[in-house]
Amino acid sequence: MRALALKFREFETPRPSQFGIAALAAVTCLLIILPVLTIIIASFRIGLPGEASPSTLENYREAFLDPFTWQVLKNTLFFALGTIVVIFFFAVPAAWIIERTDIPCRRLWLTLMGLGILIPTFLKAIAWILLLSPRIGILNKLFMDMLGLETAPVSIYNIAGMSFIQGLILTPPAFFMIAAAYKSMDPSLEEAAYVSGVGRLKTFFFINLRLTIPAILAAILYLFITSIEVFEIPGLIGAPARIFVFSTVIYYATHPEVGLPKYGLAGAYGMILLILAFASSYLYFRVIRQSHKYVVVTGKGYRPKLIELGGLKIVAVLFLLFYFTLDIFLPFLTLVWASLVPYIQVPSAEAFSKLTLANFLKVPDYSGWKPIVNTIILLLTAPTFSIFLSLIISWVVIRSQIKGRYLLDGIAFLPHAVPSILFAVALSYMALVYRQFFPVYGTLTIIILANAIKYISFGTRTLNGALIQIHRELEEAGQVTGATNLRILRKIVIPLVATALFNGWLWIALLTFREVTMALTLISPRNVVLSTLVWNLWGAGYVPEAAAMGVILVFVLASFVVVARKVGEKVTASL
Amino acid sequence: MKLKAGLVLVFLSLITASSYLPGHAATAGSPLSRLIEGARQEKEVDFAGPASLTPAGAQALMDALNKKYGLNLKMNFTALTSYTRLMAQIIAEAQSAQPPTFDVVLVTDAHIASLYGRKLLQSFDWAGTFPHIPSQSILLENHALMIDAIFAMPAYNTRLVRPQDVPKTWEDILDPKWQGKVLAATGMQIWARLTQRWGEQKTEDFMRRLAAQKPVIGGYPQIQPRLESGEYALIANQLSPLIAGSEEKKAPVAYALEVKPIVVLLDVMTQVKNVRHPNAAALLMAFSLIPEGQEIWWKYGKRTSPFVKDTPAWKFVQGKELLFGDMDFLQKREEELSELYGKIIGLR
Numbered sequence: 001m002r003a004l005a006l007k008f009r010e011f012e013t014p015r016p017s018q019f020g021i022a023a024l025a026a027v028t029c030l031l032i033i034l035p036v037l038t039i040i041i042a043s044f045r046i047g048l049p050g051e052a053s054p055s056t057l058e059n060y061r062e063a064f065l066d067p068f069t070w071q072v073l074k075n076t077l078f079f080a081l082g083t084i085v086v087i088f089f090f091a092v093p094a095a096w097i098i099e100r101t102d103i104p105c106r107r108l109w110l111t112l113m114g115l116g117i118l119i120p121t122f123l124k125a126i127a128w129i130l131l132l133s134p135r136i137g138i139l140n141k142l143f144m145d146m147l148g149l150e151t152a153p154v155s156i157y158n159i160a161g162m163s164f165i166q167g168l169i170l171t172p173p174a175f176f177m178i179a180a181a182y183k184s185m186d187p188s189l190e191e192a193a194y195v196s197g198v199g200r201l202k203t204f205f206f207i208n209l210r211l212t213i214p215a216i217l218a219a220i221l222y223l224f225i226t227s228i229e230v231f232e233i234p235g236l237i238g239a240p241a242r243i244f245v246f247s248t249v250i251y252y253a254t255h256p257e258v259g260l261p262k263y264g265l266a267g268a269y270g271m272i273l274l275i276l277a278f279a280s281s282y283l284y285f286r287v288i289r290q291s292h293k294y295v296v297v298t299g300k301g302y303r304p305k306l307i308e309l310g311g312l313k314i315v316a317v318l319f320l321l322f323y324f325t326l327d328i329f330l331p332f333l334t335l336v337w338a339s340l341v342p343y344i345q346v347p348s349a350e351a352f353s354k355l356t357l358a359n360f361l362k363v364p365d366y367s368g369w370k371p372i373v374n375t376i377i378l379l380l381t382a383p384t385f386s387i388f389l390s391l392i393i394s395w396v397v398i399r400s401q402i403k404g405r406y407l408l409d410g411i412a413f414l415p416h417a418v419p420s421i422l423f424a425v426a427l428s429y430m431a432l433v434y435r436q437f438f439p440v441y442g443t444l445t446i447i448i449l450a451n452a453i454k455y456i457s458f459g460t461r462t463l464n465g466a467l468i469q470i471h472r473e474l475e476e477a478g479q480v481t482g483a484t485n486l487r488i489l490r491k492i493v494i495p496l497v498a499t500a501l502f503n504g505w506l507w508i509a510l511l512t513f514r515e516v517t518m519a520l521t522l523i524s525p526r527n528v529v530l531s532t533l534v535w536n537l538w539g540a541g542y543v544p545e546a547a548a549m550g551v552i553l554v555f556v557l558a559s560f561v562v563v564a565r566k567v568g569e570k571v572t573a574s575l
Numbered sequence: 576m577k578l579k580a581g582l583v584l585v586f587l588s589l590i591t592a593s594s595y596l597p598g599h600a601a602t603a604g605s606p607l608s609r610l611i612e613g614a615r616q617e618k619e620v621d622f623a624g625p626a627s628l629t630p631a632g633a634q635a636l637m638d639a640l641n642k643k644y645g646l647n648l649k650m651n652f653t654a655l656t657s658y659t660r661l662m663a664q665i666i667a668e669a670q671s672a673q674p675p676t677f678d679v680v681l682v683t684d685a686h687i688a689s690l691y692g693r694k695l696l697q698s699f700d701w702a703g704t705f706p707h708i709p710s711q712s713i714l715l716e717n718h719a720l721m722i723d724a725i726f727a728m729p730a731y732n733t734r735l736v737r738p739q740d741v742p743k744t745w746e747d748i749l750d751p752k753w754q755g756k757v758l759a760a761t762g763m764q765i766w767a768r769l770t771q772r773w774g775e776q777k778t779e780d781f782m783r784r785l786a787a788q789k790p791v792i793g794g795y796p797q798i799q800p801r802l803e804s805g806e807y808a809l810i811a812n813q814l815s816p817l818i819a820g821s822e823e824k825k826a827p828v829a830y831a832l833e834v835k836p837i838v839v840l841l842d843v844m845t846q847v848k849n850v851r852h853p854n855a856a857a858l859l860m861a862f863s864l865i866p867e868g869q870e871i872w873w874k875y876g877k878r879t880s881p882f883v884k885d886t887p888a889w890k891f892v893q894g895k896e897l898l899f900g901d902m903d904f905l906q907k908r909e910e911e912l913s914e915l916y917g918k919i920i921g922l923r
Contacts, residue, residue, distance in 0.1 A: 048663050048666055048667055048670075049667060050667055050670045050671060051666070051670065126800065129801070129806070130804070133806055135805075135806050135807075136804060136805060136806045236793075236797065239792065239793070239922075240791040240792050240793045240798075241791065242792070242921040242922075252761075252922065254659075254660075255657050255659055255660065256659055256910075256913075256914075257659075257685070257761060257762045257763060257764055257913060258685045258686075258763070258764050258767075258909050258910045258913045259659070259689070259910040259913075260659060260662055260663055260666070260689055261659050261660065261662075261663050263663075342824040342825065342826070343800070343803045343804075343821060343824045343825075343826040344800035344801075344803055344804045345803065345804050345805070345826075346804060346805070364631075365629055365630065365631030366629055366630060366631065367630070368630055425663075428664075428667070429667060432667060432668065432671040432673055433671060435671075435673065441673065442676055520656070520657070520660070521660060523653055524653065524676045525621050525651030525652065525653050525676070525677075526651075528653065532654075533654075535656065536626035536654040536655075536656055537626070538796070539626050539656030539794075539796055540625065540626035540627035540629075540654070540656065540796060541627065541795070541796035541799050541800075541816075541817050541820060542627070542820075543800050
């Protein structure tokens with residue numbers, strides 16, 4: 001017993017390799033903190049970064065003394081909370097069904113979950129306008145005909161409508177964040193419940209749900225901030241109806257029709273996001289401090305086993321079909337429709353007579369090889385870099401005893417809380433100022449770096465949840481054999497969190513693929529990527545052409561997801 | 576009210592005076608031949624222009640230029656959807672003494688003042704080198720060329736608006752029958768420019784009444800599909816390239832042509848100081864104003880110059896009452912008025 005206690009104390013003492021990892025984590029922090037500091041400084045100045053300006057509170061005065069800001073805050077919170085409700089209505093049951101049960105075609109559901117993100121959000125917004133607009137919405141017209149109504153029963157031009165669509169769109173990232181936790185869950189706890197005569201639903205609520213609280217909470221907090229930061233749905237559906245949230249207000253501050261961007265004012269609005277992010281990080285720390293409660297992977301009898309659904313199988317399949325119809329099938333059909341018509345119109349006999357492939361034939365005019373090559377490099381490097389840094393940070397936060405490690409986790413969350421446009425402006429400014437030391441201005445490297453840093457928050461949320469579930473005794477066993485921390489990380493930790501690592505990598509790759517705000521801000525003739533091409537087509541009013549490019553990209557990237565998943569499964573199984 | 580050369584009532588006579596003069600052949604030692612030789616050494620040009628031009632359009636422009644001047648320049652085109660972001664980038668680069676990313680940029684007359692005021696633009700002897708360039712196209716003391724004009728006016732869905740109901744004046748948009756059926760673009764500079772004709776009080780009243788119509792607001796390209804699809808009947812302020820694009824696709828969309836005055840926004844090309852390929856940039860700017868260049872700008876961007884004879888814009892402006900933005904007004908009042916009108920209509 002004394003020997004074991006001695007060993008445990010030894011484990012708590014930082015060792016040289018632990019210092020190495022901590023140093024790497026510190027460098028990562030610097031990469032995050034510098035741009036964030038630049039934004040904070042900009043919020044106390046007028047004009048563009050680098051322009052002479054005295055320190056001032058003017059931006060804060062303009063932002064916070066206007067009653068409009070408090071209305072925006074209210075809208076933002078309602079929108080974000082509504083979005084979270086929709087996300088968790090779909091994501092938690094879907095994660096349990098797909099990862100813990102014997103649902104048929106599991107691989108198909110997993111692939112579909114990764115496909116939703118491939119449809120550009122602005123096209124999903126147009127799809128929902130065509131479906132649920134009070135004037136031309138196909139579903140509304142259907143309801144009106146069926147029920148004999150004179151006015152449309154549903155409208156998406158309100159906070160509930162915005163939350164509904166945004167919630168559908170953000171369900172897959174929530175799924176991937178919590179799926180790993182369900183997958184690695186020790187079934188002995190469920191089996192104990194079943195042996196005691198507890199039903200499947202009750203077991204789900206009282207065992208599965210409870211044991212995955214850290215992963216679920218991490219996803220809630222991450223997606224709450226995401227919901228506050230996302231622009232496209234609030235911009236396309238909310239703003240036209242004068243429902244403003246912080247992301248739209250920041251957008252209009254940075255994209256005025258006349259004059260120059262007001263980065264300082266946007267920075268002042270951004271401080272609200274930072275405060276919310278710190279508050280949510282604090283909540284999150286409180287949970288992960290109790291992390292020992294959620295350990296489900298120990299050195300004894302770890303053997304994930306699937307639950308037999310029996311007669312509930314059909315209900316589970318219908319539930320998944322319902323979600324994918326709303327998030328993928330209907331929007332994708334609309335995307336295909338939009339790509340085949342000369343201009344956006346509601347399906348009709350006349351519209352069918354005008355169907356054409358002309359938009360597809362024009363696609364080569366809009367692209368070329370360079371954006372394709374750049375996108376491939378971006379997709380392979382940014383998520384790899386991001387997930388590597390995330391693993392280092394998560395390991396330090398969850399596993400080490402280094403003082404201030406929870407602060408490290410808060411720092412890792414920062415890039416997510418900072419609006420993308422401001423983050424990119426800050427990076428761009430730093431690249432200009434320090435170009436003699438780091439010649440990355442205007443290169444693809446700066447876009448890779450921006451994405452890698454931005455998505456560290458996603459990577460760490462995913463990996464924290466997975467690491468928490470692994471008992472320390474497995475690493476202690478490694479320590480007893482004299483292995484270094486790096487070896488323990490490589491031989492014990494990584495294989496156990498391989499699914500989370502892969503899901504995190506794949507999802508960051510997809511987020512990077514569709515990320516457009518930072519890519520547009522950092523653009524030069526040398527670093528154009530496909531997401532900016534699609535955005536530019538849409539921004540120029542070429543919606544059918546953008547849809548045609550979107551359809552092609554969905555097929556290409558669907559193949560990428562299928563191949564990546566197969567390779568990922570082989571690699572994780574071999575670890 | 577300062578109108579200076581900005582306000583044009585009868586445009587026809589002005590246009591006739593600036594009829595196209597063909598570009599002369601470059602003689603050895605002439606400024607043009609030196610420019611061509613300089614461009615040949617530079618080998619490429621970095622151009623940031625409107626996304627509507629598309630990479631194919633930019634390449635077509637380069638191919639035609641190469642053919643005309645016997646060059647083999649490479650075009651690096653960057654499509655823009657935000658001019659303000661470009662302005663910020665140019666200013667940041669200049670302040671940190673970084674060579675500009677772009678040799679030549681196309682922006683609107685509303686944006687160029689930010690660069691001109693900071694003395695970031697390079698001047699060039701356009702008239703001495705390119706006699707074909709209409710004098711009205713040379714702006715800001717040789718620092719910029721006006722390549723095309725964009726016309727702003729109401730547009731409507733031809734299936735939802737009967738011919739007798741098509742707005743004939745700006746005030747017709749305020750008819751209660753359009754309440755809840757109108758779209759309005761976020762580009763408030765159109766209303767700001769109308770103050771040059773109406774005065775600030777009348778324009779402000781107009782904006783309050785427009786706000787009472789509860790228009791659905793959005794970016795110019797974002798509201799166009801909603802007009803095409805029939806979700807809304809009218810756009811209060813739409814730009815000609817988008818309407819021309821819809822007409823080409825045979826969408827049920829048309830201009831409200833009787834509305835006066837039609838507000839004009841100018842697209843200008845300019846080069847910042849210390850660019851890497853100044854000769855190629857100047858050639859590209861000048862080439863855009865000859866008929867071959869204008870043809871490409873129309874084919875891909877649905878925009879041309881009203882100062883170049885026989886272009887679609889030249890034909891369009893015949894007999895029309897136009898309202899240009901006075902440069903002094905643009906620099907001093909446009910931003911402030913645009914913000915005010917944005918707030919009135921509910922845009923923040």
